[in-house]
Every structure is written in C-alpha cells, then in structure tokens.
Amino acid sequence: MKTNLKLFFLGIFITMSFFSFSQDWSKIKIDPAKEKQFEPYVEFRHGGGSVYQTWKTNNKFQYVKEMWYYSESFYIKRNHTTSGETMNEAAIDISRFESNRKATEESIVVIPGFKDAIVLLPTNKLIYKP
Amino acid sequence: MKNILNKVSVLVVALIVFSQANLFAQPGVGPAPYCFPLYSTIPCNQPGPSNSPGNFINDFINSFSTTGANVNITNNNSGCNAQNFPAVGIRNFFYFGCSQYLVVTPGQVVNCTFQSGQTYSQGFTCFIDWDQNGVYNLTNERVCSIPGVPAAASFNSANFTVPVGQATGTYRMRVRCAYFTNGPTIDPCINYGFGETEEYNVYVNMTPAGIITATASTSTPSICAGQTISLNVLTSANPTVALTYTWSGPGNFASNTQSPTITNATATMSGIYSVTVSPGSCPATKTVQVTVTDYPTYTLTPLTATVCQGGILTPSVILGTLPGTPCSTLGLGPTCASPLLKDVGSSTTSNPSWQPPTVYDKYYYDTHLQIIYRASELLASGVSAGYLTSMAFNVAATNGIGSLTNYTIKMKCTTNTVVTAFDNAGLSQVFTQANFAPVNGWNTHTFATPYYWDGVSNILVDICRGNAPWQFISA
Numbered sequence: 196m197k198t199n200l201k202l203f204f205l206g207i208f209i210t211m212s213f214f215s216f217s218q219d220w221s222k223i224k225i226d227p228a229k230e231k232q233f234e235p236y237v238e239f240r241h242g243g244g245s246v247y248q249t250w251k252t253n254n255k256f257q258y259v260k261e262m263w264y265y266s267e268s269f270y271i272k273r274n275h276t277t278s279g280e281t282m283n284e285a286a287i288d289i290s291r292f293e294s295n296r297k298a299t300e301e302s303i304v305v306i307p308g309f310k311d312a313i314v315l316l317p318t319n320k321l322i323y324k325p
Numbered sequence: 326m327k328n329i330l331n332k333v334s335v336l337v338v339a340l341i342v343f344s345q346a347n348l349f350a351q352p353g354v355g356p357a358p359y360c361f362p363l364y365s366t367i368p369c370n371q372p373g374p375s376n377s378p379g380n381f382i383n384d385f386i387n388s389f390s391t392t393g394a395n396v397n398i399t400n401n402n403s404g405c406n407a408q409n410f411p412a413v414g415i416r417n418f419f420y421f422g423c424s425q426y427l428v429v430t431p432g433q434v435v436n437c438t439f440q441s442g443q444t445y446s447q448g449f450t451c452f453i454d455w456d457q458n459g460v461y462n463l464t465n466e467r468v469c470s471i472p473g474v475p476a477a478a479s480f481n482s483a484n485f486t487v488p489v490g491q492a493t494g495t496y497r498m499r500v501r502c503a504y505f506t507n508g509p510t511i512d513p514c515i516n517y518g519f520g521e522t523e524e525y526n527v528y529v530n531m532t533p534a535g536i537i538t539a540t541a542s543t544s545t546p547s548i549c550a551g552q553t554i555s556l557n558v559l560t561s562a563n564p565t566v567a568l569t570y571t572w573s574g575p576g577n578f579a580s581n582t583q584s585p586t587i588t589n590a591t592a593t594m595s596g597i598y599s600v601t602v603s604p605g606s607c608p609a610t611k612t613v614q615v616t617v618t619d620y621p622t623y624t625l626t627p628l629t630a631t632v633c634q635g636g637i638l639t640p641s642v643i644l645g646t647l648p649g650t651p652c653s654t655l656g657l658g659p660t661c662a663s664p665l666l667k668d669v670g671s672s673t674t675s676n677p678s679w680q681p682p683t684v685y686d687k688y689y690y691d692t693h694l695q696i697i698y699r700a701s702e703l704l705a706s707g708v709s710a711g712y713l714t715s716m717a718f719n720v721a722a723t724n725g726i727g728s729l730t731n732y733t734i735k736m737k738c739t740t741n742t743v744v745t746a747f748d749n750a751g752l753s754q755v756f757t758q759a760n761f762a763p764v765n766g767w768n769t770h771t772f773a774t775p776y777y778w779d780g781v782s783n784i785l786v787d788i789c790r791g792n793a794p795w796q797f798i799s800a
Contacts, residue, residue: 235444241379285449308509
C-alpha cells in the first residue's frame with residue numbers, strides 16, 4: 196500500500212514537472228515591435244515564404260526561442276563613444292556577430308563610425324543559441 | 326542512317342548552381358592594378374537567386390545609378406554579381422567597364438544613388454582614382470558615402486563634384502558595400518564579412534573610345550543548297566576607328582572580313598554564325614542564323630516502258646527523303662527502329678531538396694531555366710550529328726515535388742559555351758506537356774518533332790514550367 200502511494204505521488208510530481216516545463220516557453224516574452232524587426236532573420240533561416248510559415252506554425256516553441264535569440268540576446272549601448280552614427284538595431288543579424296560572444300560575461304562590439312555599441316549577453320545567460 | 330540519333334539521355338543529378346547565371350556573367354575581368362576587394366562570404370547571394378526569400382546571404386549592391394553627368398550610370402536590380410576569376414576563385418566583384426560608365430565635365434556635380442538587397446543593411450562608399458596611381462586614396466579619393474547603415478533595400482543618395490582642374494582622361498571608380506558598416510569608414514580593399522564591390526570607368530572631358538554596338542545580319546537567312554551565304558556586320562564605331570572582325574560558324578567557318586560570303590552552300594553550313602568586332606577594347610559580339618536546305622532526291626519512272634517518237638512521256642515522281650536541316654526541326658528523316666541512347670555526364674552527386682535551380686524544382690510560381698550542352702561533351706558521350714528525338718533526366722529523389730504545369734522544352738544551336746543571360750531568340754519547341762510529374766529514375770521527354778543537331782554547335786536547352794502551388798522544393 197505504501198509503495199503504491201509512493202508511486203502515485205511520484206507520478207503526480209513527474210506529470211506536474213513535465214507540465215510546468217512544457218509551459219516554460221510561454222513565459223518567454225518577445226516584444227511585438229522587436230518581433231517585427233527581427234523576424235526576417237528567423238524567416239530567412241527557415242526558407243522564407245510558405246515554408247517558413249509552415250515551420251512557424253508547427254514549431255511554436257522553437258520559433259519563440261529563436262526569436263528571443265535574434266531580438267533579446269544582445270542590446271545596444273547608446274553613446275558608448277562620444278561621436279559617430281546611431282545604430283539601427285533592426286539591421287543587426289546577431290548571428291553574424293556570434294564569434295564575439297563570451298561564455299560568462301557580456302562582450303561589447305564597437306563598430307568604427309558608430310557612437311553606439313553592440314553588447315552581447317554571455318552564453319550562460321542565453322535561453323537558446325542556434 | 327548513320328546520322329540518326331534517336332535518343333539522347335542526359336544524366337542530370339547535380340545541378341547545384343549556387344549563384345546562378347550571374348556567377349559567370351562575363352569572363353572575369355579583375356580590378357588590376359587595383360586591389361581585389363575581399364569578402365569572407367562568397368558569393369553574395371546564398372542559397373537562392375538574389376533577393377529570394379530564404380536567402381541567409383543577400384549582401385550586395387542591388388542598384389547603383391547616377392544623375393548630373395553627361396552620360397550616367399543606370400545599373401539597377403543587378404543583384405549579386407559574384408564572378409569566378411581564373412586562378413583567384415569566386416569574388417564578389419564586377420567591373421562594368423564596357424556596359425556602364427560615366428562621362429563628366431570638370432566642376433560637374435554628380436549624384437549617386439545606392440540600394441542594397443533585401444533584409445541585410447549595407448553601408449556604401451565610392452572612390453575615384455583621380456591621380457591614376459592605381460590606389461584608392463582614403464583621404465581625397467573617397468568621393469561619396471552614405472553615413473551610417475541605411476535600411477535594407479532603401480534608396481540613398483550622396484553626391485560629389487568632379488575637381489575643376491581634373492585632366493582629360495579615363496579614371497576608375499569603385500563602389501563598395503559592406504554589411505552593417507558605416508559608409509565613410511569602408512576601406513577600398515580590406516576584408517569584410519559580407520558585401521559586394523562594383524567598378525566603373527569615369528571619362529572626364531572625353532567620349533569613351535572603344536565602346537561600340539554591333540548588328541550582324543545576312544541577306545540570305547534561308548537559302549537552298551548551292552546558293553551563296555552573305556554575312557555582314559555593322560557597328561556604331563567612328564569610321565576612322567580601326568576594327569577587327571572575327572567570324573566563326575558551322576564547319577569551322579572562319580573569316581576576318583566585315584562582309585564574308587560562302588559560295589556553294591550546303592545544308593551542313595546551316596547554323597549560327599558569330600562575329601566579334603573589336604576596336605581594341607570592349608569587343609561586341611553578335612550572331613546570325615542561316616538555314617541552308619538541300620534539294621530532295623527523287624526518281625523519275627516512265628509510266629510506260631516505251632514511247633513512240635512524237636509521243637508523250639508521262640513519268641511519275643517519287644520524292645526521296647528530305648534531309649534534315651541542321652539546328653532545326655525541319656526536314657524529317659526516316660524513323661529509326663533502334664534508337665541510340667547516350668548518357669551525357671557522369672556525375673553521381675545530387676542537389677539537396679531545397680536547392681534550385683534544377684530541371685524539376687518548384688521555386689516561386691514559374692521557372693525558366695537554360696542549360697548549355699557543349700558539342701565537345703556530346704561528342705565525347707558518343708553523340709554525333711543527327712536527330713535528337715528525346716531527352717531524359719535522371720532523378721535521384723523527387724522530394725515530393727508533385728506536378729509541374731506546361732512543362733516545355735525548346736532548343737537551339739549556339740556558339741556560347743556557358744549561359745550568361747537568357748537567350749530566347751530562335752528557339753525550337755520540341756516538347757510540351759500540360760502536367761508533368763517527375764518520378765524517381767529516368768524521366769523521358771519524347772520530342773513532338775525531332776531536332777537535327779549539326780554535330781558542331783553547342784545546344785542550348787530551354788525549360789519553362791509553372792510551379793503552382795509554389796514551394797521551395799527541388800527534385
């Protein structure tokens with residue numbers, strides 16, 4: 196009887212844990228404005244057009260994770276230097292700067308001619324990396 | 326009968342053409358004596374044609390144009406112009422020396438407009454080697470730039486003034502883009518991850534010499550055997566400019582005169598004649614097609630074995646078989662009971678399912694594809710002059726491509742050895758099918774009308790079809 200009770204609670208805990216895990220992705224918040232800006236990079240990685248739309252429909256969790264990577268795995272540090280042009284963050288496909296990312300600390304990428312800089316979150320803070 | 330070839334089967338399992346026709350758009354003319362601008366990612370469009378949805382590399386000067394000059398550049402929607410340079414490899418570089426150029430006057434203000442491809446924003450800059458020392462000087466030869474990085478595919482302008490004291494002459498201009506790089510900081514030479522470079526000539530106070538147009542023609546486009554073929558070429562060159570003429574054609578025809586003639590023509594002289602006219606640089610090449618038809622053979626048979634003097638002889642005539650007219654579907658020969666099958670090519674690799682172009686792919690709504698089979702390849706495969714009655718493609722995997730609509734195959738003879746641009750003139754349709762669904766293995770297209778190959782020319786195969794519903798699938 197004791198064993199059955201143990202198994203019963205174990206099952207409940209496993210189910211709850213799985214349910215909780217499977218809902219994690221819904222807690223990832225994507226700014227709609229950023230989603231609009233950065234979706235082309237996700238789209239182009241997945242074939243574009245109807246192929247992409249099908250993938251997006253069938254892989255919602257993966258879509259959210261990738262969108263988070265393209266839009267939230269970095270930020271722009273404004274006025275990092277005193278002079279230069281302003282960066283348009285929407286023009287940044289962050290995967291092209293991935294080689295600059297560090298494991299445990301933020302990395303700052305300064306691009307000549309810009310007063311702003313790109314700051315990449317450390318790898319250990321990423322919830323997803325392609 | 327020996328000329329009858331009743332089946333050419335073409336092994337096509339590897340049509341991986343990453344950068345499509347533009348990759349070999351013209352024989353590579355490098356930037357020498359200027360530095361080769363470098364990019365880590367070549368070519369500048371991948372995996373599909375420029376501006377295709379799904380391109381994860383789409384970094385190029387899509388449009389560059391000028392206003393305000395005496396003769397302006399209008400080079401819009403050129404996409405990625407990566408080329409394969411002998412002994413160098415593929416470079417995202419194109420020198421538009423003969424086709425696009427500026428003619429300016431000292432003191433003139435020239436406005437330049439730049440546009441990148443879709444999705445990936447580029448910085449733009451422009452240099453002119455005003456002192457003609459073979460180096461783009463960073464301080465006084467950067468003539469205009471776009472500050473910052475404008476939005477992808479947007480049009481952005483900057484201008485420059487031709488120095489008042491600039492000497493008459495020909496100068497080189499370099500237009501360069503680099504992904505997410507501030508225009509005024511772009512170097513003329515160093516390596517960037519993504520982008521493209523174009524070069525142009527700038528003529529100051531002079532009309533460019535050596536850029537001509539040409540028109541090849543014949544007064545005898547279709548003649549009977551025994552008559553004379555008359556060829557001619559006219560150019561826009563100044564009459565005082567010395568020109569060289571280089572004609573070539575079927576049967577190893579060659580001539581260096583402006584208006585050659587070929588007497589006593591035969592059917593084997595049918596085909597495409599090509600002429601290159603050169604004033605020393607920027608040669609112009611044109612072609613003209615000539616068809617020579619042999620007279621049919623015939624036999625005369627009297628209806629009566631004998632006839633009296635003064636009587637009337639009434640013979641019957643049996644026309645023999647019309648010989649085929651090379652490079653056409655005219656003049657059918659007798660059918661062949663045992664067609665020969667020849668495999669052209671021996672590749673054993675195949676394209677991935679997402680990789681266009683192939684002879685059977687769905688990429689957008691319609692596909693127009695041209696392939697050249699060189700005469701040397703056909704001859705090496707055992708094909709000789711005669712009738713081609715079908716063509717087959719070997720498919721490794723259909724990848725669920727489904728049906729293609731109005732699948733149409735056309736052919737023509739050509740002197741070209743590579744596809745540089747669509748050549749739609751003079752094509753003969755040999756096959757069409759309202760709905761064609763490729764299968765794994767050989768897919769045979771039996772020609773409605775056999776095509777007579779002259780055994781000398783290269784064959785351009787033109788394939789058109791509808792793709793609806795469109796997908797991104799290649800068999």
